[in-house]
Amino acid sequence: MSICLIYSFSFLIFSIISFFSGLYFMMIDYTLLLEFELLSLNSISIVMSVLLDWMSLLFMSFVLFISSMVIYYSEEYMSGDKYMNRFIMLVGMFVASMLLLIISPNLISILLGWDGLGLVSYCLVIYYQNVKSYNAGMLTALSNRIGDVAILMAIAWMMNYGSFNYLFYIDYMKESYEMLIISSLIVLAAMTKSAQIPFSSWLPAAMAAPTPVSSLVHSSTLVTAGVYLLIRFNFSLSASLMSVLLFIGTMTMFMAGLGANYEFDLKKIIALSTLSQLGLMMSILSMGGYVLAFYHLLTHALFKALLFMCAGAMIHGMGNKQDIRFMGGLINQMPLTCTFFFISNLALCGLPFLAGFYSKDLILEIMSMSYISLFTYLVYFFSTGLTVAYTFRLIYYVISGDYNFLSLSSISDSGFTMIKGMAGMIVLVIFGGSMLMWLMFPTPYFICLPFFMKLMALVVSGLGGWIGFEVANLVLGYNLKSLSLLKISYFYWSMWNMPFLSTYGVNYYPLYLGNMVYSSIDQGWSEYAGGQNFYQNIKNMSKFLQFLYTNNLKVFLVLTVMWVIFMILFLF
Incomplete structure (x- = not known):
């Protein structure tokens, strides 16, 4: 064993x-x-x-x-x-x-x-x-x-x-x-x-x-x-701390959703979707819904684990290629893996009655009932739309369309152990959300909303899916003729330049400053005024003493003559 x-x-x-x-x-x-x-x-x-x-x-x-x-x-x-x-x-x-x-x-x-x-x-x-x-x-x-x-x-x-x-x-x-x-x-x-x-x-x-x-x-x-x-x-957080956390959570959610729409690495798209969901959890937590945040944490864990397992099976079959532009039409080669992938993606979008729907829909409706600013409300729903957009873009690139990989390849669903591992997850991805809801909320939340706000989550999700499909269809990234558009897309893709700020931004300037300090102070003034100056002074002193020792007779005679002259001048 x-x-x-x-x-x-x-x-x-x-x-x-x-x-x-x-x-x-x-x-x-x-x-x-x-x-x-x-x-x-x-x-x-x-x-x-x-x-x-x-x-x-x-x-x-x-x-x-x-x-x-x-x-x-x-x-x-x-x-x-x-x-x-x-x-x-x-x-x-x-x-x-x-x-x-x-x-x-x-x-x-x-x-x-x-x-x-x-x-x-x-x-x-x-x-x-x-x-x-x-x-x-x-x-x-x-x-x-x-x-x-x-x-x-x-x-x-x-x-x-x-x-x-x-x-x-x-x-x-x-x-x-x-x-x-x-x-x-x-x-x-x-x-x-x-x-x-x-x-x-x-x-x-x-x-x-x-x-x-x-x-x-x-x-x-x-x-x-x-x-x-x-x-x-949760109970120890003050109101000001919670408002800061709400702003940071919504911004993270928004930034990750935008970045995922410009990314081509399969694993990084799913990683950015995790970041988006973490922003969602943080922001609902900062509004006092800690049980809701925990509920979404559990449901998200189920479909996200399966999503990565499916991505791993695809990467494994494609000889470790992760770029989604190499994929396409995989439903023909890997029908079972693609089915799992599709279901967990739909759960991520919040398709009714899958695991993600119960927590996500509840969070959005509680959000609609809360006392929050219009900015937070719009960013929240826009980020939800972006989730559906990058999901449908991913599905479009990976599952549908033409096969873009090598003609000689070993892509298939033959990995029986991997399939069994994924099959163990799929049941909970479908039924886990409803099961957890019955357990965690025996007394249901009373949500009273106008009709158009009640439909807001579904409308935003539908619009997001349509935009994602259109963006994937246009193959955004190839057809960017304008330099300003290219710069904007690069800015979104690089998560608002955050990787550069946390690598070059943290390393470059301290290293540059260190070089300046080393060359101008350590090897410059401190050397001139410190070690070298001390050495020169001792050297000059020793040279002077050596001169005295080697010419001591002459020095003695000169001093004697000077003493005689002094006596003659001042005593007579």
Whole structure:
């Protein structure tokens, strides 16, 4: 029995146990908090805490289920890899870090899971060991370090309360100055992990990792850690902090939706769609709908994992080609994979009665009922339209049209293990949304909207799909004659120049300044006034003394003569 099957089977068993435990805890409204004191020093106790409630157990079950399917899928996808066992163990460590983060109500144990995710994600992103992977890994690791430092600072501020267990304080200490600083630091940490503006550039760069890792990272682990942390800290966020988070979330959603419409890399399009959905979760969370954000987090994890698995099967079949312009007409070669791909894409768009519809439609309708500015409202609905636009553009390029790849190729649905891994996900992609809604919202939301606002989500989605199809038909990018249009499209494609700002912007000027300091101060004035000047002075002194020692008789005679002259002049 291979290591993949062992890991996959164990994760599946734990997932089922965790899911039914979560349902039981939800039914009886039960929360279990376990505390193990490790160290007590000067009234500060270092405690390992475990929080088991319906939220943590449900999320754990989803993480374990998705990782079990992804590891099973990896058995075939990574079959040619020399270090297969190392890869599976890294994925296991990644999942373990995420589980530690989920069950921790304590900032120190959260930091262990948080840092574990950052470290193992770096190892997984650089897995293929080429220049692109190294750059992407470094960008990922360094972007996430900002969040790690923010959590460390939050831990230092938590010392004001004498305990690191935030659950006891977030509600009662909401108005205190210390909690304002702690919640601001937690929001900063969540923004780096969930790749909100201005930390968005690492998310598409992390696509250098193997596709099973992308499937895991972008559905239920790394990027959702920030959202989950904010769901836990929801009660401590002040109104001003929430309004800032709302603006950043909507802008991230808008930027990612625009960027995906100009992208040609299959995995990067799906990565940008993840970024768009993270913006959606952040913004509904900042309006107080933390249960809605959690609901969308779970439904999104299902169809996004399947989307990446289908993309991986296509890339695998096409000899590792990721450019969607090489694809086309794949429905003829890979009918089953394309069917899965199509269904999960429709779930992403929010097609009625698929997983994505329930959470997305509910979020948009709650948004329509809320007291928000017209700007936020328009950006929200426009971004929803963009989601449908890039999805239909992707479907147009990949599934329909003419076959654009080599005439001699090995594209087929023959990967039986990969197909079984994807088939395990498809049932939940179709039925997961409705099932979760019945469980999480036993009392339905009462939504009272005018007829045209009720239809707004469907109209915007329909318009977005039509625009996406037209844009793909025109093949935007080839027919750009005007230089200004080309510049605009490049600006959108490069995520508003964010990758350049976070690489050249952070590296170029400090390096240039360092060179100036080195050449003008270190090798210039400081050398002239410091070491060289000191050396010259000592050299001149030693030369003078040497002159005295070598001519001491002459010096003595000259001094004697001068003394005699002095005596004659002044005494007589």
